[in-house]
Amino acid sequence: xxxNLFMVSNALIGIPAAAAIAVALEPEYRRSAIIxxxxxxxxxxxxxxxxxxxxxxxxxxxxxxxxxxxxxxxxFIGFTTSVYSASYIDHEIETGRLTPANxxxxxxxxxxxMGAMNLALLASNIGLMWVAVEVATLxxxxxxxxxxxxxxxxxxxxxxxLGSVGIALALFGTILIYMAAEPVLGQGYDAMVWKxxxxxxxxxxPRMLNVAFVFLMLGYGTKVGLAPMHxxxxxxxxxxxxxxxxxxxxxxxxxxxxAVLRFKMLLTANAAAITPGPLMITLGLASxxxxxxxxxxxxxxxxxxxxxxxxxxxxIAFAFGMGGPLANFAGLLHMTMHSLTKSAIFFSVGHIAQxxxxxxxxxxxxxxxxxxxxGWTLVAGVVAIIGLPxxxxxxxxxxxxxxxxxxxxxxxxxxxxxxxxAFGALLxxxxxxxxxxxxxxxxxxxxxxxxxYAHLSLVLLAGLYLPSxxxxxxxxxxxxLG
Amino acid sequence: xxxxxxxxxxxxxxxxxxxxxxxxYQDRLSGLINIYTLHAVVLSLSxxxxxxxxxxxxxxxxxxxxxxxxxxxxxxxxxxxIERLRIHRTVEVVGxxxxxxxxxxxxxxxxxxxMLPATASADPLAREDIAFAxxxxxxxxxxxxxxxxxxxxxxxxxxxxxxxxxxxAGAHGMPLVVEISVAFSILIAxxxxxxxxxxxxxxxxxxxxxxxxxxxxxxx
Numbered sequence: 001x002x003x004n005l006f007m008v009s010n011a012l013i014g015i016p017a018a019a020a021i022a023v024a025l026e027p028e029y030r031r032s033a034i035i036x037x038x039x040x041x042x043x044x045x046x047x048x049x050x051x052x053x054x055x056x057x058x059x060x061x062x063x064x065x066x067x068x069x070x071x072x073x074x075x076f077i078g079f080t081t082s083v084y085s086a087s088y089i090d091h092e093i094e095t096g097r098l099t100p101a102n103x104x105x106x107x108x109x110x111x112x113x114m115g116a117m118n119l120a121l122l123a124s125n126i127g128l129m130w131v132a133v134e135v136a137t138l139x140x141x142x143x144x145x146x147x148x149x150x151x152x153x154x155x156x157x158x159x160x161x162l163g164s165v166g167i168a169l170a171l172f173g174t175i176l177i178y179m180a181a182e183p184v185l186g187q188g189y190d191a192m193v194w195k196x197x198x199x200x201x202x203x204x205x206p207r208m209l210n211v212a213f214v215f216l217m218l219g220y221g222t223k224v225g226l227a228p229m230h231x232x233x234x235x236x237x238x239x240x241x242x243x244x245x246x247x248x249x250x251x252x253x254x255x256x257x258x259a260v261l262r263f264k265m266l267l268t269a270n271a272a273a274i275t276p277g278p279l280m281i282t283l284g285l286a287s288x289x290x291x292x293x294x295x296x297x298x299x300x301x302x303x304x305x306x307x308x309x310x311x312x313x314x315x316i317a318f319a320f321g322m323g324g325p326l327a328n329f330a331g332l333l334h335m336t337m338h339s340l341t342k343s344a345i346f347f348s349v350g351h352i353a354q355x356x357x358x359x360x361x362x363x364x365x366x367x368x369x370x371x372x373x374x375g376w377t378l379v380a381g382v383v384a385i386i387g388l389p390x391x392x393x394x395x396x397x398x399x400x401x402x403x404x405x406x407x408x409x410x411x412x413x414x415x416x417x418x419x420x421x422a423f424g425a426l427l428x429x430x431x432x433x434x435x436x437x438x439x440x441x442x443x444x445x446x447x448x449x450x451x452x453y454a455h456l457s458l459v460l461l462a463g464l465y466l467p468s469x470x471x472x473x474x475x476x477x478x479x480x481l482g
Numbered sequence: 483x484x485x486x487x488x489x490x491x492x493x494x495x496x497x498x499x500x501x502x503x504x505x506x507y508q509d510r511l512s513g514l515i516n517i518y519t520l521h522a523v524v525l526s527l528s529x530x531x532x533x534x535x536x537x538x539x540x541x542x543x544x545x546x547x548x549x550x551x552x553x554x555x556x557x558x559x560x561x562x563x564i565e566r567l568r569i570h571r572t573v574e575v576v577g578x579x580x581x582x583x584x585x586x587x588x589x590x591x592x593x594x595x596x597m598l599p600a601t602a603s604a605d606p607l608a609r610e611d612i613a614f615a616x617x618x619x620x621x622x623x624x625x626x627x628x629x630x631x632x633x634x635x636x637x638x639x640x641x642x643x644x645x646x647x648x649x650x651a652g653a654h655g656m657p658l659v660v661e662i663s664v665a666f667s668i669l670i671a672x673x674x675x676x677x678x679x680x681x682x683x684x685x686x687x688x689x690x691x692x693x694x695x696x697x698x699x700x701x702x
Contacts, residue, residue, distance in 0.1 A: 182656075188655055205604075
């Protein structure tokens with residue numbers, strides 16, 4: 001059984017790695033797009049196998065209920081995004097914004113990113129996880145700068161500098177965790193492996209864990225996009241290719257959040273250490289409210305939804321910071337729903353920007369008339385993201401708010417305030433873009449609607465009915481999170 | 483463990499902090515690269531001393547990487563870059579050296595105050611090393627925010643990474659994977675930055691980040 005699993009979890013990293021090399025060698029961009037889709041699809045299928053095979057850990061990789069959630073979600077969105085990316089890239093080549101050589105590089109980086117994210121999620125060792133997050137960061141930096149316009153370079157540079165600083169702080173925290181574990185677990189690998197760390201956490205020096213967590217929270221928190229370390233996020237989303245915006249918002253932010261959650265569990269296991277909750281709650285609320293205000297002043301459509309991602313990561317960090325079975329459940333659900341909805345929104349935004357030839361909100365009007373399919377999916381996506389019933393985010397936000405009211409009524413006030421503020425801003429922008437006299441189209445666009453419909457129908461389904469299996473599974477994970 | 487061993491380790495780590503301070507106020511790019519070379523040499527001595535003291539041969543490898551890669555290859559290529567870009571004579575305006583130094587002193591004190599009590603249970607050598615390492619990390623960050631020039635920012639970032647390696651070497655028996663990966667990540671990071679520099683050069687004709695600010699225009 002364990003050898004089965006070993007193969008499966010290796011495949012999750014091996015397939016993207018092999019595919020990255022294959023697309024790097026493939027000069028024809030249409031064929032490399034197909035390889036990209038196939039490899040992402042195969043990775044997703046292997047991730048589904050993890051659900052069936054009994055998880056057991058190997059030396060470097062391990063699988064438990066927590067990281068399966070993240071792996072399945074991230075390989076699924078990786079797959080749908082690769083389908084979307086194929087049509088997006090086609091259009092970019094036709095309009096001459098990208099050359100085939102650029103695309104070859106882009107596909108290689110896309111697969112490297114998928115492999116690095118799976119490695120970060122499955123790594124059983126805190127050092128290995130750090131390396132994987134760093135690799136994922138570097139690949140996205142390269143993709144953000146791919147258009148080579150001054151704005152794209154500036155965004156990539158800012159992302160690179162802030163991302164490196166975050167990752168450096170996270171490494172310092174990782175070293176401190178090792179130093180805290182070393183007197184108990186002895187020198188060597190044992191003091192870096194999640195399993196042994198979790199078992200012995202109660203015997204570590206709490207003061208060292210406290211300091212370590214501050215560094216890890218700030219370091220990985222930079223990658224989650226929590227305020228005030230969020231400055232890289234809107235630029236990177238706005239200037240890179242849209243599939244990458246979808247992957248950044250839908251996946252990479254989650255991977256960084258996963259790292260924070262793991263270390264949170266470690267601190268919770270040590271009674272004498274600080275409770276990590278309040279720190280996460282503060283950063284989460286700050287991100288929510290800051291982003292909600294910023295939403296009002298955006299004039300770029302991708303930047304608008306990037307701020308909305310900061311807002312939602314804030315809500316998710318808040319929910320996990322509250323802790324307890326209900327809030328954790330709500331956080332997990334909200335994370336899943338946000339990933340699906342936000343990547344769907346970016347899918348439609350990408351094609352809209354291609355059709356209109358601009359990202360300026362002021363120059364996009366009357367979408368439901370001029371581009372009915374794209375326009376209405378954007379409406380559906382925004383209705384979902386602002387949390388209207390009956391869609392999935394309504395349910396998860398409702399759970400977050402109600403569990404907060406039950407335990408900390410005072411904290412619910414800023415939370416609801418931020419939610420309403422963001423609600424108003426997005427609705428305001430949406431009416432301008434979707435309705436009214438349509439603005440002129442810049443050109444035809446062959447949109448691939450399938451990934452969009454898939455994501456939105458999943459979100460609708462989750463809002464109407466959650467399968468009991470899924471509920472039981474998430475409840476189990478929520479208990480694990482403590 | 484005898485006192486001399488600890489003292490030598492502390493002298494080396496302290497020298498690294500001092501070199502970080504020198505980086506803070508150096509305003510010539512070529513001078514900055516020279517001091518960075520010194521920084522790398524002191525780091526490798528410090529790591530080599532840890533290797534000797536902990537009897538951990540793999541740390542000699544880390545020390546070797548530090549010498550060859552950071553004290554030879556990187557300064558060499560940086561020098562070529564600034565010569566190609568014709569900015570090697572540039573004197574950078576570093577606003578308020580006095581204030582920067584005071585902030586630097588404050589950060590060093592802060593890291594001692596935070597780390598020494600937190601690591602009371604660790605052995606004396608490791609705990610002071612990690613306190614110094616944090617100081618170097620913070621000074622690197624400070625340098626990155628006070629400089630406008632891309633090359634100086636890179637040097638700030640690399641001095642920060644040196645601090646991380648000092649911390650990793652000080653942690654007893656930390657697996658080699660981590661150290662090598664750190665070295666590799668610097669390599670990758672450096673290639674990335676190198677590509678960026680040349681692209682920025684293509685677009686702007688110099689690597690001053692003020693230019694990037696200008697491009698940003700009114701956007702926030």
